Amino acid sequence: MSDFRESIDIDRRPEDVWAYISDFAHLPEWQESAVSTEQLDAGPVGVGSRVRITRHFGRRDMPMTMQLTEYEPPRVWGMQGVDGPVRGHVHGEITPLDDGRRSRVTIEVDFEGKGIGKVLVPLVVRPQIRKELPRNEQHLKDQLEHTAA
Known part of the structure; x- marks a missing residue:
């Protein structure tokens, strides 16, 4: 069981949500603590791919390397921290709603x-x-629904 679990419904197709979420360059746009990202591996993203995410916690910026542990477009992703003093474990799911016209995004973090x-x-x-x-999910919704307009 994860420490935190939040869901939000977004008026975008699962494929659109996936395209945005799976592009690590977008993390600072919708995650408040994300300062910057850097993909560490060349080639297509998949299980085993690594990304360095610098996050602001308290008074410090902390770089951490995350590795994809799950990658099932356009439905499931998972990441695990592999270095640093704080190692996050993330599991995300995108569930189609209304015959695929909308999406429910659920993110679990520990x-x-x-x-x-x-x-x-x-x-x-x-x-x-x-x-x-919860604010990150609202930012995600705002970003995706705004770009649809």
């Missing part, structure tokens, strides 16, 4: 702390994500 991360996760990371995840 964290593992290593070293100082054992202190950071409960004191800084979880409180921030508790507030941020």
